[in-house]
Amino acid sequence: MTKAALELSDVRFSWPGKGGFALTCPTFALGQGESVLLLGESGSGKSTLLSLICGIVAADQGEVQVSGTDLGKLRVGARDRFRAENIGVIFQQFNLLPYGRVADNILLPLRFSPERRKRVGDSSAEAARLCADLGLPDGVMNTPAGRLSVGQQQRVAVARALIGRPPLIVADEPTSALDAATQDTFLELLFRQTREAGSAVLMVSHDERLGDRFDRVIRLEDIVKTERAAA
Numbered sequence: 545m546t547k548a549a550l551e552l553s554d555v556r557f558s559w560p561g562k563g564g565f566a567l568t569c570p571t572f573a574l575g576q577g578e579s580v581l582l583l584g585e586s587g588s589g590k591s592t593l594l595s596l597i598c599g600i601v602a603a604d605q606g607e608v609q610v611s612g613t614d615l616g617k618l619r620v621g622a623r624d625r626f627r628a629e630n631i632g633v634i635f636q637q638f639n640l641l642p643y644g645r646v647a648d649n650i651l652l653p654l655r656f657s658p659e660r661r662k663r664v665g666d667s668s669a670e671a672a673r674l675c676a677d678l679g680l681p682d683g684v685m686n687t688p689a690g691r692l693s694v695g696q697q698q699r700v701a702v703a704r705a706l707i708g709r710p711p712l713i714v715a716d717e718p719t720s721a722l723d724a725a726t727q728d729t730f731l732e733l734l735f736r737q738t739r740e741a742g743s744a745v746l747m748v749s750h751d752e753r754l755g756d757r758f759d760r761v762i763r764l765e766d767i768v769k770t771e772r773a774a775a
């Protein structure tokens with residue numbers, strides 16, 4: 545049987561401290577190459593769930609498996625390396641290095657991931673291909689990322705997530721700063737690239753209008769229960 549891109553089972557996590565936010569997720573899976581939009585209100589735990597899926601925080605119990613590897617079985621350093629190899633992350637604020645050239649920003653994940661580097665081959669050529677396919681202007685590779693428009697920075701963040709074809713792309717509200725028309729173009733470009741790479745996509749948002757383009761739309765409260773932990 546092929547391994548799921550992502551599989552959560554009996555997961556429990558709580559932020560430390562009195563009255564900390566806690567969540568449980570009995571089961572959730574994402575197939576290889578599948579796209580899922582996870583809808584939830586502000587403060588409902590979307591970013592917390594993504595942090596668990598990316599291995600930025602570890603579950604208190606249960607399993608979070610990415611491509612068949614249980615993140616809980618990895619030590620912190622190994623988890624960081626595993627994330628760099630297997631997950632392309634698009635953050636809400638893009639997290640680009642503003643003074644770094646576009647090329648340096650896109651190539652950054654490859655520094656920490658030898659397998660991904662191997663899959664790319666000629667990394668500068670691949671970064672240039674992604675820029676062109678994502679509609680960035682010619683010659684953008686040498687421009688400091690901080691000089692680009694918000695929409696252009698977002699495309700650079702997408703290229704950085706996609707380079708080396710990680711099996712899972714995780715995106716945290718990446719369209720929140722864009723108007724409806726630009727959002728649509730962005731999703732079109734993202735899906736064209738992820739289809740080509742065979743990557744699964746998990747995007748969280750509070751915006752249900754994005755739903756049409758995804759294989760499945762799920763409400764966070766249907767897969768996750770939340771509470772404030774007892775003191």
Ligand SMILES: Nc1ncnc2c1ncn2[C@@H]1O[C@H](COP(=O)(O)OP(=O)(O)OP(=O)(O)O)[C@@H](O)[C@H]1O
Nearest residue numbers: 559560564565584585586587588589590591592593
């Ligand atoms: N680093 C942290 N330390 C302690 N508690 C945290 C931390 N991050 C989030 N929380 C708690 O988890 C709750 C859920 O936050 P989270 O960021 O996961 O929600 P969200 O759905 O992504 O919200 P938004 O859409 O506003 O980004 C918050 O109310 C907060 O109390």
